[in-house]
Amino acid sequence: MNKIFSxxxxxxxxxxxxGKSYFRGSLIDSSKEILVLFDGKDFIYIPMIHVENITVAxxxxxxxxxxxxxxxxxxxxxxxxxxxxxxxxxxxxxYTEIYVANRQPIHGLIDTVMSxxxxxxxxxxxxxxISKQHLKWLIPYPEQKKPYDHSxxxxxxxxxxxxxxxxxxxxxxxxxxxxxxxxxxxxHHIGKLVQIHGKMVELRTARGNTVLLNxxxxxxxHEV
Numbered sequence: 001m002n003k004i005f006s007x008x009x010x011x012x013x014x015x016x017x018x019g020k021s022y023f024r025g026s027l028i029d030s031s032k033e034i035l036v037l038f039d040g041k042d043f044i045y046i047p048m049i050h051v052e053n054i055t056v057a058x059x060x061x062x063x064x065x066x067x068x069x070x071x072x073x074x075x076x077x078x079x080x081x082x083x084x085x086x087x088x089x090x091x092x093x094x095y096t097e098i099y100v101a102n103r104q105p106i107h108g109l110i111d112t113v114m115s116x117x118x119x120x121x122x123x124x125x126x127x128x129x130i131s132k133q134h135l136k137w138l139i140p141y142p143e144q145k146k147p148y149d150h151s152x153x154x155x156x157x158x159x160x161x162x163x164x165x166x167x168x169x170x171x172x173x174x175x176x177x178x179x180x181x182x183x184x185x186x187x188h189h190i191g192k193l194v195q196i197h198g199k200m201v202e203l204r205t206a207r208g209n210t211v212l213l214n215x216x217x218x219x220x221x222h223e224v
Contacts, residue, residue, distance in 0.1 A: 012024060013026075015037065018136075101219045107148070114164070115167075181220065191204050
């Protein structure tokens with residue numbers, strides 16, 4: 001655990017994130033890249049880049065007890081510092097809840113972890129390509145649990161774009177295709193990807209309007 005956070009051992013803490021979200025729980029582990037909380041039910045993995053502040057929770061109910069067991073890659077005899085890539089790799093093939101955009105989490109499976117993005121399969125959105133820098137949190141499901149209590153979910157793993165290592169190159173490979181950016185957070189995030197101009201993406205909306213989007217603000221991408 002990062003030494004600076006040792007003062008929060010045995011405490012219930014509140015973690016405020018960019019975008020006015022927060023979590024409350026017991027601190028399980030921390031590193032330069034990842035903070036891990038237990039909220040009494042779930043383990044919550046939060047990239048440090050999105051953490052605004054951490055405080056001891058005040059007057060918010062009973063303290064949350066430490067869990068009886070830990071995920072294997074958080075056990076005491078594992079001396080490896082948890083990184084974002086390690087977290088994503090360990091979560092491959094496990095049903096998870098993640099948050100990226102559009103004020104709602106998405107549920108499904110992490111398929112492949114690439115250089116600066118990962119491929120996620122959702123029963124609702126199907127195959128989504130997600131920029132690592134925009135992942136706000138990840139919550140693994142308990143074993144044997146599936147999204148929407150659906151016992152027959154069959155997610156199609158593997159992708160035609162899975163050989164593209166970098167997110168910008170992936171976006172470029174979608175030219176002339178209909179896409180949804182940022183889970184359709186705004187209406188102008190849905191349309192035909194016309195061209196890439198340096199760091200700007202040209203999108204044509206359903207009404208034929210042209211929108212230029214900064215590639216650094218594209219959090220997720222999927223073909224429609």
